Amino acid sequence: MTNVRLLLLGLAAALTAVLGCRPLPKPDELVALEKLRKGSDPVEESEGAYRRAVAAWRDRDLRTARHFALVGAIKLRMASTAAPEKELRGRVDRMWGQLSKVQAEHAQVKDKLAQVEEMVQLYEELAVAQSSALEKKLHVSEVQQVAQAEKQLGQARLALRMAELVGGERYAPKLLAMARTLVERAEKEFADKKPTKAFATAELGSQKAQEAYEASRPHYQKERAAAGRHAQNQALQKALASLAATSRWLSVKLKAEGGSQWLVMPVMSLFHPLGTAPVDTRHELLDRIAVELKRFPEFHVVIRGHTSHRSPPAKRRRISRLRARKVAAYLIAAGLDAKRFLVRGHGATRLVAYKRSTLNDRVEICILLR
Helix, strand or coil, rough: HHHHHHHHHHHHHHHHHHHHHHHCCCCCCCCHHHHHHHHCCHHHHHHHHHHHHHHHCCCCCHHHHHHHHHHHHHHHHHHHHHHHHHEEEEEEEHHHHHHHHHHHHHHHCCCCCCCHHHHHHHHHHHHHHHHHHHHHHHHEEEHEEEEEHHHHHHHHHHHHHHCCCCCCCCCCCCHHHHHHHHHHHHHHHHCCCCCCHHHHHHHHHHHHHHHHHHHHHHHHHHHHHHHHHHHHHHHHHHHHHHHHCCCCCCCCCCEECCEEEEEEEEEECCCCCCCCECCCHHHHHHHHHHHHHHCCCCCCCEEEEEECCCCCCCCHHHHHHHHHHHHHHHHHHCCHHHEEEEEEEEECCCCCCCCCCCCEEEEEEEEECC
């Protein structure tokens, strides 16, 4: 018995030790709070507490029934307050979302507004630049009109002067008078600051002056050519007269033959009597004649050979022709153009003295005046 008691006491002590080490059960309120913290549904928990309170009440455990009834009431109140709070939080969240969206849209609108303002500023600057450019263009256009009118007026004056220089007064008086009137009118319009009208009038005046110039120019050129030819004729005649004054074997005279004017230079004693051999001392005279003829290359020359009756009648013409050819050949060899010369032999048909006089043995260098 004693052993049994000791065994029972040891088991009791061990059981007591074990029970002493076990933790205390959690109160229901703590468990409910933990569930609430875990986010359980308060309505479901209230229903559970209600059922347990009813069961405890039926089991006549008032204390437990009161406890679960109190917990259920708390859960219902929590549920009643959680729904509006949840809805309010949802509304707050939605409002924050809308606010973020509005802020994003505001930022976009702000950026677009800044871009629009920048574009407006650029357009304003462009409008100012275009206005300035237009003003400059208009000013440049006016300046160009004035410059063009002045240039056209200068051309009209020049055309009028050219028409006057070619004898417009004599050859185209009506056209010249019309051109002068138009130029004077253009000058007045230009002075009155009417460049467009001045340009048109000056252009018409220039046309009329050009017509007067074209009408007068052929007559003027013909007149100038005649004057130039006359001056050359005078210069040639003077040069040959000066040459003849230095030699007793040479003379110069002006003759009209066949409607033309000729300068005739008889050269005496160029050849030996009755022959065609030249006298050596006369070469210097031919050289001087060649020099003068080179100065006037426009004139054509006819070289005529003559003899006296001292030469045989059958040979007179042949001798005169040979003499003329030798003079022409000498001048060509001195550098004159062969195309300028024409040779004739007249024999004793053109005497200048009595038949047997040596004055008839001559060579005439005849220059056709222009």
